[in-house]
Amino acid sequence: MARINENYLKLPQNYLFTEIARRVKIFQSENPNAEIIKLGIGDVTQPLPKVCLDAMNKAVAEMGNAETFRGYGPEQGYLFLREKIAEWNYKKRGLNVSAEEIFISDGSKCDCGNIQEIFSLDSKIAVADPVYPVYLDSNIMAGRTEIIYLPCTAENNFSPAPPAEKVDLIYLCSPNNPTGTTLDKAALANWIDYAKKNDAVILYDAAYAAYISEENIPRSIYEVDGARDVAIEFRSFSKTAGFTGTRCGYVVIPENLCGTTSSGEKIPLKNLWLRRQSTKFNGTAYIIQRGAAAIYSDEGQAQIKTLIDYYMINAKIIRAGLTAAGFTVYGGINAPYIWLKTPNNLSSWNFFDELLKKYKIVGTPGAGFGSCGEGFFRLTSFGSRENTLAAMERLKN
């Protein structure tokens, strides 16, 4: 038999959500009448905005007519979508990002997982702890072994300082999954400074940018001086417009952002990514790209605001409910995630069991996202209003 990529065997088994499901199943079978409320899942529940539905219906009709039918699209994504993104998400905010620097994909998970391919296998990686597992797992699968963890704790406001040593690639996520906290301009400026001094590239995951409510928090790393020299940004329609099951995201790679060869030659990363995508990807469905583009109009923006407001009112309800019940809470102001300290130094999993058994509420144990998540717990605001209110009512009693 052919030899396998043995790096896959070094991956941590993805026990987190399997283990949650297992415990919930046992509890439900022992308590068949218990009405369990699930606030653990990081998936949206509300329908797509009407502008997106209308645009997709129109696109489906176009695919049914030889005159307007679309075959293979441009590998970088349709210009109609890239231009709208450049205009609405960047130019309107005074940021210099052009359509030529934007690459449309079928979602941020793919982009965050694939981006490491264009870098050397001996790159040293820095990731937060706790962290969204894709950054770490995709590097382990490729065979990278030099990984630095950046502890994100209440003590450092979940905003880790750059490491003392040199790393090559830094994954930052703001607003953060799982902590729901953000990095401010000073923190990002510090990272950009570190990246410049250490010839590092920042991989900035801003999939939750649309949830930022505070004016002084950057929506894009390019709001901070010097970011174009060191940072790639990931954005997504998943949480912005309810596209988790519809699949569209994009990467921004600034024109002049380069990596080097072993002989010191500078190579634009944009060219490498285009080559990667042209070889191993064939574009996002035309119908889906039309749906995504529809959010970039006054009407579209109003509709996604309604959607995000719905979830962020849930977040407010959860924050208020938890605070009233005596919990210490983080996040939930600029993100759909609430990160709470478990009471009485309970472990994340013991708190999971207590919450399930006493209150019939399911959340996500922080320890599942990394060792610094131990003693924390994640709730999400993606449930329905009724369920969110009902869960907080239970905690009150």
Added chain:
Amino acid sequence: MARINENYLKLPQNYLFTEIARRVKIFQSENPNAEIIKLGIGDVTQPLPKVCLDAMNKAVAEMGNAETFRGYGPEQGYLFLREKIAEWNYKKRGLNVSAEEIFISDGSKCDCGNIQEIFSLDSKIAVADPVYPVYLDSNIMAGRTEIIYLPCTAENNFSPAPPAEKVDLIYLCSPNNPTGTTLDKAALANWIDYAKKNDAVILYDAAYAAYISEENIPRSIYEVDGARDVAIEFRSFSKTAGFTGTRCGYVVIPENLCGTTSSGEKIPLKNLWLRRQSTKFNGTAYIIQRGAAAIYSDEGQAQIKTLIDYYMINAKIIRAGLTAAGFTVYGGINAPYIWLKTPNNLSSWNFFDELLKKYKIVGTPGAGFGSCGEGFFRLTSFGSRENTLAAMERLKN
């Protein structure tokens, strides 16, 4: 600056279609009134089947209602689609492939490009010459250097024999792009025998299976005994149902097909692929999967047959036209590609120029697919009927 993956610099520049576009542009600017007919492109032109449009419209409506809204789908693809594929493409043909062995994706290019990730970096690869560039390029990008080319020539009926030496991974494509020829059961049996004796895995690209018209040609490698022990199969909706811009494909990995670790442990390849997809992919859009599933009904099958018949009548017209004009032609009976020998031993590119200048027809020089493509030329049946007929009329005169 961070160090790049220097394997990318070893890639051949993708000059083929750029160079074609450049020569066509020059000719058109020198001959502004010339009506050029393009029979070079491997992309469909006819609208999607009505069953697909209806299913997608229904799915769009479901996404607009909280009760029927779909967020993240199963990473392997929705069961409703996997079950239909297992039933219609395999069970109805007497083949033992279950829904659990099928992995839905956003297209075969991605699957063919990504599959190498689950194998060891020191795997030795065999690819045909001429060949679809993705097999080769994805392996070069990963850093694999041991590559064996299998010459596909008129002398061997474009059906290469296994090499004398041992290789680990064998890419086979039937019906073939670019030659339009197929591998018969005896040829596949020979490859399966080789794979068993050499502990190799066959990566079988059957993206054009729906174009097979002759009964004795296998639609799936699993029609041949022993294939489940050694072969992964790639299939696609792109050419089957006009999905090149709609994006859906799938991989079949048999339950018991294993690779080995360096210590000899057997690992099911299916598990590795599921882990790869779960980490770096987030499923194909629900709307698109519903569209794809719609072809699996009597009505759906009738509609895709009409679509494929349209292109295959073009293929017949091209074969007849070229033969009458004195060309030696291959393919075009079980595939939408016609592979012709250039007359008077002209090089592929010289013939390209002659065809463009004398007849105002654009095709694809065979040399662009590998050195054994030199002296050959590819025409496709994906044009409109009028253009196909007009092109053959020009050659007659």
